[in-house]
Amino acid sequence: FPVDSQKFNNQPDSLFFNDGQRRIDFVLVYEDEDKKEFEKRYTFQRRKVSAFYLMVRGLELEASRSVLDDKVVFVKVHMPWEVLCTYAEVLHIKLPIQPNDLSQSSSPFSWLTKLCEPSKDVIQPEVDYFTAPFEKDRIDSFCVKDRAQFFAPDMRSRMAYYVLSRAYYEVRGDVKKFGINKLLDGGVYKAAFPLHDSRFNVKSTDVQCANERYRLYQEWAHPKNFYKTQPLDLIRKYYGEKIGIYFAWLGFYTYMLAGAAIVGLGCFIYGYQTQHTSTWSKEVCDPLIGGRIVMCPQCDKECTYWMLNSTCDSSKKLCIFDNFGTLVFAVFMSIWVTLFLEFWKRYQAELEYEWDTVQFLEQEEQPRPEYEAKCCHERINPITKVGTTSHVIGLHTWSRTLKVQRLRSDTPGQTSTPLLCALTEYENSLTLKMFLFQFVNYYSSCFYIAFFKGKLVGFPGKPVYWLGTYRNEECDPGGCLIELTTQLTVIMGGKAIWNNIQEVLFPWVKNLISRCCKRVRSEKVIPRWEQDFQLQAYGALGLFYEYLEMVIQFGFVTLFVASFPLAPLLAFLNNVVEIRVDAWKITTQFRRMVPEKAQDIGAWQPILQAVAILAVATNAMITAFTSDMIPRLVYYWSFSVFPYGDHPNHTMEGYINGSLSVFDIRNFSTESEPLTKPYWFQNITTCRYRDFRYPPGHPWEYQHNIYYWHVIAAKLAFIIVLEHVVYLTKFILCYMIPDVPLAVKEKIKREKYLTQVILHEANLKLVSKHLKPIVNILKEHEDKDSEIDLPF
Numbered sequence: 001f002p003v004d005s006q007k008f009n010n011q012p013d014s015l016f017f018n019d020g021q022r023r024i025d026f027v028l029v030y031e032d033e034d035k036k037e038f039e040k041r042y043t044f045q046r047r048k049v050s051a052f053y054l055m056v057r058g059l060e061l062e063a064s065r066s067v068l069d070d071k072v073v074f075v076k077v078h079m080p081w082e083v084l085c086t087y088a089e090v091l092h093i094k095l096p097i098q099p100n101d102l103s104q105s106s107s108p109f110s111w112l113t114k115l116c117e118p119s120k121d122v123i124q125p126e127v128d129y130f131t132a133p134f135e136k137d138r139i140d141s142f143c144v145k146d147r148a149q150f151f152a153p154d155m156r157s158r159m160a161y162y163v164l165s166r167a168y169y170e171v172r173g174d175v176k177k178f179g180i181n182k183l184l185d186g187g188v189y190k191a192a193f194p195l196h197d198s199r200f201n202v203k204s205t206d207v208q209c210a211n212e213r214y215r216l217y218q219e220w221a222h223p224k225n226f227y228k229t230q231p232l233d234l235i236r237k238y239y240g241e242k243i244g245i246y247f248a249w250l251g252f253y254t255y256m257l258a259g260a261a262i263v264g265l266g267c268f269i270y271g272y273q274t275q276h277t278s279t280w281s282k283e284v285c286d287p288l289i290g291g292r293i294v295m296c297p298q299c300d301k302e303c304t305y306w307m308l309n310s311t312c313d314s315s316k317k318l319c320i321f322d323n324f325g326t327l328v329f330a331v332f333m334s335i336w337v338t339l340f341l342e343f344w345k346r347y348q349a350e351l352e353y354e355w356d357t358v359q360f361l362e363q364e365e366q367p368r369p370e371y372e373a374k375c376c377h378e379r380i381n382p383i384t385k386v387g388t389t390s391h392v393i394g395l396h397t398w399s400r401t402l403k404v405q406r407l408r409s410d411t412p413g414q415t416s417t418p419l420l421c422a423l424t425e426y427e428n429s430l431t432l433k434m435f436l437f438q439f440v441n442y443y444s445s446c447f448y449i450a451f452f453k454g455k456l457v458g459f460p461g462k463p464v465y466w467l468g469t470y471r472n473e474e475c476d477p478g479g480c481l482i483e484l485t486t487q488l489t490v491i492m493g494g495k496a497i498w499n500n501i502q503e504v505l506f507p508w509v510k511n512l513i514s515r516c517c518k519r520v521r522s523e524k525v526i527p528r529w530e531q532d533f534q535l536q537a538y539g540a541l542g543l544f545y546e547y548l549e550m551v552i553q554f555g556f557v558t559l560f561v562a563s564f565p566l567a568p569l570l571a572f573l574n575n576v577v578e579i580r581v582d583a584w585k586i587t588t589q590f591r592r593m594v595p596e597k598a599q600d601i602g603a604w605q606p607i608l609q610a611v612a613i614l615a616v617a618t619n620a621m622i623t624a625f626t627s628d629m630i631p632r633l634v635y636y637w638s639f640s641v642f643p644y645g646d647h648p649n650h651t652m653e654g655y656i657n658g659s660l661s662v663f664d665i666r667n668f669s670t671e672s673e674p675l676t677k678p679y680w681f682q683n684i685t686t687c688r689y690r691d692f693r694y695p696p697g698h699p700w701e702y703q704h705n706i707y708y709w710h711v712i713a714a715k716l717a718f719i720i721v722l723e724h725v726v727y728l729t730k731f732i733l734c735y736m737i738p739d740v741p742l743a744v745k746e747k748i749k750r751e752k753y754l755t756q757v758i759l760h761e762a763n764l765k766l767v768s769k770h771l772k773p774i775v776n777i778l779k780e781h782e783d784k785d786s787e788i789d790l791p792f
Contacts, residue, residue, distance in 0.1 A: 003051060003075065005063045012525050013204040015195055017062045017076060023148070026077040026160040027529045028180075029191040031069075046188050050169040050180075051075070057163055058083040067524050072190075074529050077160055084151050087159040088134040094356040095150070096129030096143045097758050102747055116229050118219035123231045131356050132755040138762040154240055154595035157194035161594045164192065193591040196532050197238075200588045212238045213587060221583035226576055230583075233354075239586070240595025241355050245348075246543060247579070249601050250550060252347055254575040256340045257557070260333060260568035267329040267565040271320035278319045279652035280632065285312035289656060296460040296663055296687035297674045298474045304674045305681050306477070308656070308688070314478025321485050321563060322627045330562035330619040331726060337558050337612040338730040342737040348600055349740040353747055357599040428603035435548065435607055442552050446560055449484045450618070450626050459702055460689055461667040481563050481627045488564040492556055496574040499549065503581050507536050507589035538586065538593040546582060547604050550575075554608060558615035562622040616730075620722045624715040631659055631711050639707060658707070660688040664696040 006018050015024050030047060051061060059077055066072035079087070088095070134142065144150050151159075164180040169188070171177070183189050198204035200217040216238060220231055230251050236244030275281065284290040290309035297303035352358045454475035458464040464472045476483055514534055553574070557567045586593070624630055635655050640647045647653065664686055668674075686696070692708035694700045 003061045003063045005065055005073070008064055008067055008525075008527050010525050011206070012527055012531070013198060013206045013209060015197060015206065015209060015528060017060075017078060022060060022062075022078040022080075023153075023156070024076045024195055024529070025079050025153075025156040026164065026192065026194055027532070028075040028077065028164075028189050029533055030073055030075070030189045032071045032073070043186075043188050046169040046183065046186070050167045050183060050188075053167045053169075054163065057167075058086075059160070059163060064527070064529075066530055067526055068530065072533075074527075074533070076529065077164075079156055079160055079163075081147055084156065084159060085134070085136045085139070087162060088151065088155070089136055091159065091162060092133040093155055093159075094131040095134045097132050097141055098130045098143070098754060100128040100130055100747075102750060113229060116227055118225070118228055118231050122215050122219050123234055126233045126237070128354075130751045130754050132759065135759075137766065138759055140765070141758050141762040152237065153194070153197065154237060157592075158240070158595050158597075160194070191533060191537065191591075193532060193537070194594060195528055196592045199531070213592075216583075217587050221580065221587040223580050223584070226580055230579070232351075236355055238595075239593065240597065241357055242543065242596040242598035243586070243593070244355065245351065245598050245601060246546060247583070248347070248351055249344065250575065250579055250582075252344055253340070253550065253554070254572060254579065256336070256343070257568050257572040257575065260336050260557075261572040263332055264329055264561075264565040264568045267325040268320065270325040271323050271565075274323065275316045275319035278316075278323075280655045281312075281315045281319050283653075283656040284315040285309055293656070293660065294681070294684055294687045295477070295660075296665075296689045297672075298477075300463070300471055300672045301675050304676050305678055305684075305687055308660075311477040314476070314482055318478055318482045321565065322479075322481055322629060324629075326562060326565055326627075327623055327629060329565045330623060331722070333558060333561045333568075334616050334619065334726045335729060335733070337615060338733050339737075341609060341612060342734060342739075345739040346737070346741050349744050352599055353744050357597060358748060431544065431547075431603035432607070434544070435551065435603075438548055438552060439555070443555060443559070446484060446487055446556075449480055449487060450560065450563070450622050453483070454480045455625070459661070459691060459693060460663045460672065460687070461669065461702065463672060479628065481622075484560060484563045484622075484626065488556060488560055488567060492553070492564075492567055492570040492574070496553070496570070500574070500577055500581050503585060507585055510536055511589055532591050535591045536589055538590045542593075547601070550578070551604055551607060551611070555611050555615075558611060559618045560622065561615075562619040563626065612730075616723055616726050617719075620719045620726075623722075624718050628659075630715050630718055634707070634711050634714050635659070638710060644707075659690070659692070661691045661693040662686050662695040663689055663702075667696065 009018050014020070016022060017024065054061060054077065059079055062076045062078070064074050064076065066074065129143065132141075142150075161180075166178055167180060168176060168178045169183055180189070180192050184192060196213050197209050198206075198211045198214050200213050200221070203211050203214050212234060216231070216234060219225060219228065220235070230247055232244055232248050232251075235247055287309060290312065291307060293308040295306050295308055297305060453473055455472075456464055457472045457474050466472060511534065553571055557571050561567050632652065632655060635658055636650050636652055639645050639658060640651050640654065641649065645654070645658075666685070692705050692711065693702050694705050696702070
């Protein structure tokens with residue numbers, strides 16, 4: 001390696017080079033393995049070229065061999081002040097220009113939230129500043145109190161990664177290969193990561209260390225903090241906006257679930273209390289009614305006859321979930337999901353302002369290096385009207401002189417604009433495609449039970465066969481709704497618990513095995529970079545799967561809530577644990593990931609909106625077609641009284657008998673007739689099945705009767721009315737609730753105004769500075785008639 005190796009200085013908490021002055025902004029790791037001579041020389045050459053490129057760019061490198069394994073070498077990367085200023089301008093990083101002088105509004109419930117806030121002795125509130133994109137020419141306009149602290153560690157790491165991701169390692173003719181990710185994939189380097197600032201459970205002894213990781217663990221990642229609010233500003237500062245916005249969304253989602261969980265629990269208690277008073281359930285369990293009704297077999301040959309009262313327990317359980325309270329709750333959840341998405345937009349707008357990402361997409365998002373490498377078509381920048389070849393964006397070797405460096409620093413900011421859409425579209429497309437795949441994977445069983453199972457099954461004498469061979473499956477005796485409820489209970493209860501156990505165990509066990517294999521002489525003092533190297537790498541799709549898990553849960557909470565009102569409660573309890581599990585995992589078991597900017601939750605926002613729209617339709621159809629609520633209502637209001645019924649008043653008495661059709665067992669086909677009969681099946685000529693058909697002997701035997709058509713009409717009317725009412729309510733709420741709070745709009749305008757004023761004053765000072773020599777010359781010759789020799 002083209003850098004001299006330095007011995008470890010026995011300071012395990014140090015975040016600096018051996019000189020104690022230059023901060024470590026990134027770490028590269030490689031290993032001198034036993035390889036063939038050609039392969040070893042090839043790898044060395046790539047490593048040498050990439051290191052030379054970094055040094056040409058102005059980065060400083062220092063190498064140290066591993067304390068535990070002499071073959072492993074750590075290359076520490078430092079970005080000097082001039083390089084930091086250059087890339088801060090290239091990336092349009094916003095930095096403080098003046099303390100925020102706008103008053104902060106307090107919530108009327110702030111006294112309550114203070115009880116759940118992290119300790120201010122451990123996590124102090126951040127000072128709020130107005131910010132502006134950094135420019136070196138106007139550095140005097142920025143609050144530069146200490147050069148060593150002006151650029152935060154997360155900014156330094158992000159700029160270092162920007163350079164590393166564009167570092168050349170091979171040039172063959174017109175083909176240029178570059179990027180730290182390609183070097184990692186090719187085995188040239190084993191790892192590349194920014195450093196954690198301390199151990200998670202022990203304070204650093206370095207006086208220059210902020211101990212942010214330790215503070216996050218003490219007040220956020222530790223399980224004892226399950227009831228506390230999250231220190232989002234510190235999370236964002238340490239891990240970047242992309243991680244911060246995920247935890248902000250997860251926390252807000254969990255907070256909103258609390259209200260839905262309370263209402264859902266109330267509906268469940270209502271159903272539980274009324275299960276014994278349900279008339280139709282009593283008829284099923286009555287030995288004189290349900291005990292005398294013989295039900296037809298539900299499959300060919302192997303199934304046999306059964307008594308209706310054998311489903312007594314199932315019918316009582318069904319009453320808990322199939323009642324008017326659940327219908328009301330389904331409508332409530334349709335409104336709740338709208339409020340959740342609208343209030344999240346407002347909260348997200350506040351975070352965008354506080355975290356300086358309001359104009360992020362227009363200014364700071366840079367194209368992927370992989371895209372730059374493949375794109376070689378010249379196009380006109382719509383803003384600058386300059387033709388650019390995106391293959392060479394930001395990849396020319398810069399001169400070490402400040403003048404040329406300044407010229408090159410402008411180029412990426414100007415030419416990257418045409419590629420921003422490609423970057424955003426790439427991430428959104430990947431998210432959407434993977435979600436659609438997982439959507440089918442997770443929800444297919446629930447959709448099948450809710451909308452296909454037990455539908456279009458025919459009747460016992462003429463069942464429906466798929467492909468002429470497979471008989472369409474019927475619902476369990478208790479009905480399809482109780483099956484759907486059971487499925488959701490298993491998914492949201494057992495599967496969620498197992499997922500959390502896996503998230504804790506897998507990285508912990510992997511790190512344990514790694515430490516056992518590598519720490520041969522544990523009595524040695526291990527430096528900070530080697531401690532981090534022993535942790536797991538946070539994969540490129542790590543955050544995607546965290547989002548996916550929660551969005552899939554959001555789907556279960558909203559799409560099928562008409563069958564399971566306890567879904568929000570289970571989701572709330574799971575998320576309280578999920579927040580701490582995710583926090584513990586990234587704080588203690590993973591290397592520090594490269595801080596990334598993010599304005600919002602990206603493609604997940606439209607996905608959530610699509611799920612919310614779909615949820616209205618699914619819950620309406622579950623209520624109409626999966627539950628028995630509509631047939632019961634039709635019977636109560638129409639068929640229990642004249643002209644269809646014999647009761648003088650509206651009642652549910654006789655519903656069970658009226659909702660079961662009669663079948664003559666002599667009409668069984670040879671393929672469907674049961675092979676065995678129960679011992680009590682004597683002198684019985686008919687059996688009953690769930691449908692609305694005319695009985696045998698009727699001129700239209702086994703055809704759908706008038707009850708069936710009344711039910712179908714009522715179901716369609718219910719779906720149309722419910723959907724229109726809910727969608728209209730959602731539209732009104734979306735219109736009434738602005739996406740950006742008024743206070744945030746005022747702050748944005750105030751910051752823009754201050755930025756313009758301050759930068760304008762800086763321009764005036766700059767012009768005055770350049771004109772001062774001319775003014776002095778004019779003064780010297782104001783009383784003379786001689787020619788004035790101006791300095792230009």
